[in-house]
Amino acid sequence: MNQPQHIRVLVPEALKNSLTRRTFLGGTAALGAAAFLAACSKPSGGGGSSSDGLNIYTWGEYDDPAVLTDFTSAKGPKITLDSYGSNPEMIAKLSAAKGTTGYDICVPTHSSVQQMATGGLLTELDLAKLPNMKNLTAKVVNTPFDPGNKYSVCKDWGSTGYVYDTTVIKRELTSWVDFLDAAQKEASGSFSLLEDQSEVAYTYFWANGIDENTTDPGHIAAYRSFILDKIAPHVQAFESSTNASISSSARTLIHCWNGDARLGILANAEPDRYKWVWPSEGANLWQDNWAIVKGAPHEDAAYEFINYVLDPAVSLKELLYIGYNTGIEGIEEAARKADIKRPDLVFITDDIMKKLVYSQMNSADGTIIGIYDELKAAAGK
Amino acid sequence: MTALEARPAQRPSAADTQPSRRRLRLPGGLGALPISVWMLLFFILPFGLVVWYSFGYKPGIYVTHANDILSMDRYGEAASPAFFAIFVRTLKIAVTGTVLCLAIAFPMAYWMAVKLAPKWRGVVLALVLIPYWTNFLVRTIGWQISLTPQGFVSKTLQWANLTDGPLHVLYTSAAVQLGVVYNYLPLMILPLYVALERLDPKLLEASRDLGGTAWNTLWHITVPLSAPGVTAGLLLVFVPLMGDYITPTVLGGASGSMVGQMVAAQFQSAQNWALGAAMAVLLMLAIFGTSAVVGGVLKVTGRVTTAMTSLKLPSKEPS
């Protein structure tokens, strides 16, 4: 600060300043007007309670984009999707927000439905608004985990396995034992596990002939020491939405679900590079379901959407994209007639079905989640 | 420098001699009231809530927290070997990152402030600011695209025979280190630039006229005078770096995970708010602790260096 500046400031600045002050105020006004106009031009923009929208909280890449746009053109509501990688993540978000998330539909796996219902996170379904439920096969309705479909409706069901890069791993892998072995050898530093706490635990249990729903502390302790000592240093990533990694050949060994594997393999420039494995010991069997979040701002739109996707034609489109069995009566024949690609990854044969076990929520869950957190902390050191 | 400046702030005396005009004499601090209330409502109270949670526990699998029994156990859990390793790793990445930022930024800032012709300074400064104004997440994704094993960087390095096989840097701690240095570099350059720009070139001339070499000038004149800029830069980089959540998520994969992600996981999937809160408090303490320690060390070194190297020149101006 030197003397001349002060004097300069005193003299005609007063005049100059008022001009430039006006410019400043004008500039801010212009900015505000622009933002306001931008807001007005998008009728559903901004506010959380738009009357023509539908917010779905689901897994990654779990719906055919064409089906979503078709729904909007047929029924009106614009759909926004948000995704999560595991049931605990979804439950954590919904329970922390106590109904203010703004989501209408969520997609819990069968094992979480009861917990969410007890925790007051789901709305009881008015089945009269879902006439298309009659299209579902008997196997997927009125299930043990949700008798009478009070809270959920089947979206699809599938199983867990893995894919491996045949150009890197030259031997044939067929089981969970092979999976865990390759993870420590050829795929070290280049393999990923699902972001799902229980699924990671199941890889160990199946590989060692233990019931996946075990609550035996001895088994769980053995799992803990194995996963932290043997596997943690070799993990590259925890990823539930794996089709992008598979299609871009990003990793050597990828723990994944069958539909994602199919999406990834079909999108890969070299479709034969990755081989999917139905592990020989057996695997987890799960069913994902549509559910309506308690406090959903657009309940009617939610019912319309769920009813819409239960229509056989729409369901077929979904199946052809996501690669999971949607549980509609006669869907397998319809899919084969539509020349579905890689049906072996979608429709599980009986001899594999015999070995699959539905996962259950039990008292060991807290421990399993804790072990998973430790795994994440220790990974890739 | 004038009597006017030296006089401390006073209310204008003219008002006191005004005859009976009703003057609204507002208390001096009224302007600070809105922000204080705002911060109380949306910073102090929520943070207090977090500290309160950290003394609680997780009563069952499906409940997030309970505070009927208070204990320090969560802090014990947070400091357990598994999680403590992450604190150490985060500290390592933060300290290395800050030092690297300083090492890269200082010559750059020096070049911009001292060596560059004044007409170019504005342009170059704008060029430094543009990446800073770009979305943090998008910048980091730019690195993720570049460093993938099938990406162009990997292919170029393989073609130039600099690496054998695809680049395996992504999803390692090294990638995170690169990412944080990149992301926080402008925050180090800017304060250094401001400090160095205020440097009087005559001082550098004087040093040379007195026979100092370039090194001498650098260490005894430039660096000490830019100390406030260095301190500002160190703080501006280290503090957000410790709590960085985005860079390790995008570039780190499983390894290279830092405390920020650990805290987030407790709230986003494990639903263990008590543990997450304890970790968050420990993170804050770690940041304060390290800043205090480093600040103390720098201050002491500064005093020692000044004592050792300064000359008391006879001065005509009042100090």
Add this chain to the structure above:
Amino acid sequence: MTVAAASARHRRRFRPADTFLTLWGLLGLAFLFFPIVVIVVFSFNSGRTLQSFDGVGMEAYVAALNNPAITNSITVSLITATGTAVVATLLGTSAGIALTRRPGWWAPGLLILLGLVMVTPEIVSAISLLPWFVTLGVDNGLVAFNIGQVRLIIANSLFASAVVTFIVRARMTGMNESLEEAAADLYAPPLRRFTDITLPLIRPAVISGALLAFTLSLDNTVVSSFVSVAGSTPWPVYIFASLKASLRPEIAAMSTLMLVLTLIVLGIAALILRRDPSGSGGGAAGLTSAMVGR
């Protein structure tokens, strides 16, 4: 003149160091721009995923502008940023002035508090604000806190108002009160003193503060992802969510457009600041000194 001659002399004597410094500076600039150039280049990727370059084209731009989720999130971001800038400027300017002109017993406490706000990592803010908003909005029935936009503006305004306070305070500390006193001696009422003298003099600080608040808010990812409500998803949160599923070239396209927008805003700011003679150096330097001069 002496300086120029002297530096000419120096240039001759220290050439290798100078070349090294210039090279370092240019390499540094290249380093800083590297990922941005990558994003801009990949925005012309006509492939399915962002990572694999599959042909050149403008499809990504068209798709981005037609994607309602993307355009909605940009709108949300812009509205939030404007709201944050307004709130932060109002709170910060009044606090900055109060801290300089009429500091009282509360001043050191407020400074420490604001400093604390600035050194708090985003993740800590995020985990403290979400339960708090839920407590206020659901348990206590204050419905305003359930609106996504409200939450976002409040969350972003904390750091931003602290920054604006420091900027305004730095600017005002350097100004003596003689002008305001002169105006008071001329019987100007306090409000008039404020609007005609104080405000124009701190105009560059207020502008740079508002701008900084705006851009900081546009960039805010972590806190926003925790507190946001579906339907008001800001742009960075949208990108963050896509990161988990799959990144598409539309994201790079929209990011390039946002970059152009930011440059335009920066340019306007530089233009406004250039006309202000009491800023040091050009517009950009003035912005920087105001930013960092605390």
